[in-house]
Amino acid sequence: MTIKKEDVKYIASLAKLKFDENEIEKFTEQFNEIISYIEKLNELDTSNVEPLAHPFESNNVFRNDELKKSASTEEALKNSPSKTEEFFRVPKVINQP
Amino acid sequence: MRIKIDYKNSPLYSLYILHYTFYILHYTLITSYIRKVKFKIQGLKLLETSKYEAVIGLEVHAQLKTNTKIFCGCSTKFGSSPNSNVCPVCLGHPGSLPVLNKKVVEFTVLMGLATNCRINEKSIFARKNYFYPDLPKNYQISQYEEPICEHGFITIEKKDGSHKKIGITRIHMEEDAGKSIHDFGDYTMIDLNRTGTPLMEIVSEPDLRSSEEAYLYLTKLKQILTYLDICDGNMEEGSLRCDANISIRLKGEKKFGTKVEVKNMNSFRNVEKAIEKEIERQIDLIEDGKQIIQQTLLWNADLEDLFPMRTKEEAHDYRYFPDPDLMPVVVNEDWKIELEKSLPELPDEKRNRFIEEYKLPIYDADILTSSINLADYYEKILRVTNDYKSASNWVMTEVLKIVNEQKIEIKEFKITPENLGELINLINNKIISHKIAKDVFNEMLTSNKSPNEIVKEKNLTQISDSSELEKEIDKILDANPKDVQDYLSGKEKVIGFFVGQIMKATKGKANPQTVNELLKQKLDSKKTFNNV
Numbered sequence: 001m002t003i004k005k006e007d008v009k010y011i012a013s014l015a016k017l018k019f020d021e022n023e024i025e026k027f028t029e030q031f032n033e034i035i036s037y038i039e040k041l042n043e044l045d046t047s048n049v050e051p052l053a054h055p056f057e058s059n060n061v062f063r064n065d066e067l068k069k070s071a072s073t074e075e076a077l078k079n080s081p082s083k084t085e086e087f088f089r090v091p092k093v094i095n096q097p
Numbered sequence: 098m099r100i101k102i103d104y105k106n107s108p109l110y111s112l113y114i115l116h117y118t119f120y121i122l123h124y125t126l127i128t129s130y131i132r133k134v135k136f137k138i139q140g141l142k143l144l145e146t147s148k149y150e151a152v153i154g155l156e157v158h159a160q161l162k163t164n165t166k167i168f169c170g171c172s173t174k175f176g177s178s179p180n181s182n183v184c185p186v187c188l189g190h191p192g193s194l195p196v197l198n199k200k201v202v203e204f205t206v207l208m209g210l211a212t213n214c215r216i217n218e219k220s221i222f223a224r225k226n227y228f229y230p231d232l233p234k235n236y237q238i239s240q241y242e243e244p245i246c247e248h249g250f251i252t253i254e255k256k257d258g259s260h261k262k263i264g265i266t267r268i269h270m271e272e273d274a275g276k277s278i279h280d281f282g283d284y285t286m287i288d289l290n291r292t293g294t295p296l297m298e299i300v301s302e303p304d305l306r307s308s309e310e311a312y313l314y315l316t317k318l319k320q321i322l323t324y325l326d327i328c329d330g331n332m333e334e335g336s337l338r339c340d341a342n343i344s345i346r347l348k349g350e351k352k353f354g355t356k357v358e359v360k361n362m363n364s365f366r367n368v369e370k371a372i373e374k375e376i377e378r379q380i381d382l383i384e385d386g387k388q389i390i391q392q393t394l395l396w397n398a399d400l401e402d403l404f405p406m407r408t409k410e411e412a413h414d415y416r417y418f419p420d421p422d423l424m425p426v427v428v429n430e431d432w433k434i435e436l437e438k439s440l441p442e443l444p445d446e447k448r449n450r451f452i453e454e455y456k457l458p459i460y461d462a463d464i465l466t467s468s469i470n471l472a473d474y475y476e477k478i479l480r481v482t483n484d485y486k487s488a489s490n491w492v493m494t495e496v497l498k499i500v501n502e503q504k505i506e507i508k509e510f511k512i513t514p515e516n517l518g519e520l521i522n523l524i525n526n527k528i529i530s531h532k533i534a535k536d537v538f539n540e541m542l543t544s545n546k547s548p549n550e551i552v553k554e555k556n557l558t559q560i561s562d563s564s565e566l567e568k569e570i571d572k573i574l575d576a577n578p579k580d581v582q583d584y585l586s587g588k589e590k591v592i593g594f595f596v597g598q599i600m601k602a603t604k605g606k607a608n609p610q611t612v613n614e615l616l617k618q619k620l621d622s623k624k625t626f627n628n629v
Contacts, residue, residue, distance in 0.1 A: 014226075014414060014416065016228060054419070054421060054424060054425070056424070058424050059219070059424045059425045059426065059427045060424065060425075060426060060427055061196060061197065061423075061424045062196070062197050062198070062199035062202070063170070063196045063197065063198060063199065064198075064199060064200075065163050065164050065165050065198050065199065065200040066164070066165065066170060067164055067165055067170055067171075067172055068165070068169070068170025068171070068184070069170075070171045070172065070181065070182050070183055070184050071183055071184050071185070071188070072181075073178065073179070073180045073181050076180045076181075076183045076188060076289070077180060082284075084286065086178065086179040086180060086288075087179055087180065087278070087286035087287055087288060088180070088230070088286070088287035088289070089281075089284045089285075089286060089287070090230040090284065090285050090287060091283070091284065091285065092279065092283055092284060092285050093229070093230060093277060093279075093285045
């Protein structure tokens with residue numbers, strides 16, 4: 001599997017990142033290095049091995065449906081660069097019909 | 098000097114008139130021709146319409162009735178002040194970790210069992226990545242490749258009485274996003290109270306073929322959800338949401354057409370209307386030789402029309418991957434059996450039991466079991482009286498009339514089922530007539546008194562005592578000798594008049610059956626007397 005420059009550009013756009021041509025060139029190289037390193041794993045026959053989603057073999061970590069104290073509105077909004085007294089404020093995200 | 102032009106005699110004028118006449122004639126002919134063609138087109142369209150079938154699949158999101166959110170202990174209460182039920186987990190702060198609410202798993206498994214799904218022993222959570230301000234982590238925790246329930250079905254009953262199985266592809270658990278409020282000038286305001294509210298997504302197979310089927314399927318889902326008491330099923334408040342994928346194809350065609358997603362339908366009727374509208378739109382497009390574009394349309398309930406959704410979101414590529422913050426969920430056989438045992442009686446079972454146990458007509462059973470609360474109300478009446486059919490009649494007519502008029506829930510209905518049962522007993526024990534019972538019923542709507550108290554207080558007890566009634570009858574007969582003669586000469590219809598007079602004299606308290614019997618006896622005795 002080879003990563004092309006277009007792939008890097010697409011992935012950057014999904015992550016809302018912008019790079020210049022030099023950076024794209026560099027990342028394409030790096031991406032390919034990483035992929036070929038990981039590809040080494042394909043040498044192993046894993047046809048009878050269940051895919052592992054997590055390094056810990058544990059399951060059913062639950063909490064009961066019990067109320068805990070929430071943060072105050074003031075605390076919740078504290079780190080927001082744009083806000084009102086009650087709301088987070090963001091640029092308009094919809095063009096209403 | 099004035100120059101007079103005799104234009105009427107000019108040859109040009111004649112030509113003009115001729116031309117004009119032809120023009121009118123021509124116009125009439127053309128319009129009538131156009132009308133004919135138009136009519137033909139419409140007729141054809143009707144004909145064409147029936148050669149298509151719609152293919153509809155629904156994605157339903159149900160908010161689960163837990164006290165706390167799916168991955169943190171914040172309250173799920175609706176209507177709290179903005180950004181007050183939030184914590185580092187649902188605010189998506191770095192370093193915070195989600196812990197799954199056990200109740201969410203239980204509720205989802207219950208729904209899976211109630212809809213004949215396979216409960217997957219192991220299921221995992223996945224991250225669905227996208228940037229949207231009401232989703233502060235920039236991913237939604239959902240289930241993707243290994244959902245908790247799969248391959249189920251429910252059965253709907255159509256108007257013509259036929260049954261149809263609608264497949265359920267999957268049911269999975271996920272978190273809700275926050276709320277964006279757009280009408281604030283150049284900004285969007287974000288309230289994250291709803292972020293992390295547990296949702297269950299129920300995805301149907303594309304088995305629905307009409308807006309009616311979609312409506313019935315959705316109604317059935319709501320019925321099951323409310324019977325299980327895991328979601329309040331209120332579309333207007335958004336605790337139940339529905340998106341529809343709609344395409345059309347020629348009947349008999351196996352391939353699917355291009356599908357259009359319709360969103361923003363906030364009532365059951367609107368789901369039906371929006372789907373209807375979209376099917377028509379697609380047929381019109383195809384008939385006009387145009388293409389259907391894959392897109393998302395929003396239903397505008399005020400304008401009763403569909404509009405393309407225009408957001409600044411780009412084409413979706415969610416890059417799902419297993420969420421490393423959450424461990425797999427394992428529902429083993431023991432847990433499944435335990436949950437199975439806790440399943441309440443489901444709508445179909447209850448309906449069938451009502452038909453069998455209470456000997457109710459299907460129609461009655463359908464209405465009474467349409468909501469769990471109504472069914473409970475009905476069965477509470479039966480703790481007091483064993484007149485199943487009367488109880489059903491009272492609920493279906495008098496009770497539901499008031500409930501619908503006042504737009505209230507049966508739970509808010511003023512008359513307790515116990516009191517209604519008592520009222521039915523008063524009729525059956527001949528203490529009051531059915532007519533008086535309706536007055537008592539109306540009185541009960543405004544007071545907290547029991548029917549017994551009202552009957553005693555207002556002295557409404559039915560007069561069944563013959564001697565007392567005989568006195569009244571004699572009075573009436575004496576006062577109307579002409580009508581008595583009429584009866585005797587064969588006009589037996591006047592008996593109705595006598596009954597009416599007696600009911601009036603006793604203020605409706607006379608037992609009509611006793612009155613009838615006594616009247617006949619008395620009048621007939623006069624007959625024999627006369628003949629002798």
